[in-house]
Amino acid sequence: MAGGGDAPSVPVWDMAILAGAVLLASTMVIVAWTQPVQYELDGPKEILVIHTGLSEATLSFKAKCTGEECDPLSVWIIPHDGLESWDGGLSDAQEVELLDQDSNSVSTDMDGALTSGEYRIILDGTGSYTFETTVHRTLPHEYLPAIVGSLLLIWGIWRKQHE
Known part of the structure; x- marks a missing residue:
């Protein structure tokens, strides 16, 4: 960090939960948003x-x-x-x-x-x-990000429960 301090490491599964949720939610919004x-x-x-x-x-x-x-x-x-x-x-x-x-x-x-x-x-x-x-x-390749996001989210939650 810039101030000379340190931060605790973030587990990969926590990042998978975050990335998966963002991918899943954003894909659903984009697909449903047509006007x-x-x-x-x-x-x-x-x-x-x-x-x-x-x-x-x-x-x-x-x-x-x-x-x-x-x-x-x-x-x-x-x-x-x-x-x-x-x-x-x-x-x-x-x-x-x-x-x-x-x-x-x-x-x-x-x-x-x-x-x-x-x-x-x-x-x-x-x-x-x-x-x-x-x-x-x-x-329908437009649903690929939602599938990948769901898999990341499920894996991250499953791994977090076994922590």
Whole structure:
């Protein structure tokens, strides 16, 4: 220590309890924290880039018109071309129609699965919308920190009881 004193050593299992609890709690908060985002659209706009991880994935969408008048809303899924920004082209794109003139809100799933890789999500419409997308991976690696945190927490508590 800076003042010339010393501190008692902290057992590894105490650190495992602390790290495990933080990993478990933070992962649960991050996974549960998704909020729909408000978009003002005047034509096609790139809103998100997703990565499916090492496996295939499907997408589900929730959209709602929040303005007085909204045109039909579509989402386009385009394989990422490696460029920093979207060039405006919709070649090789898959379209999912979300809202039409008769509907104000929708919750729908994409037909088929996306192969491993990165994809751009483009919203196309005119008006004010809230939009949320969820990625359903075959191998849900986003839960790995929670699993590791749980194991650390369980081991730390078990070891602390045998102290």
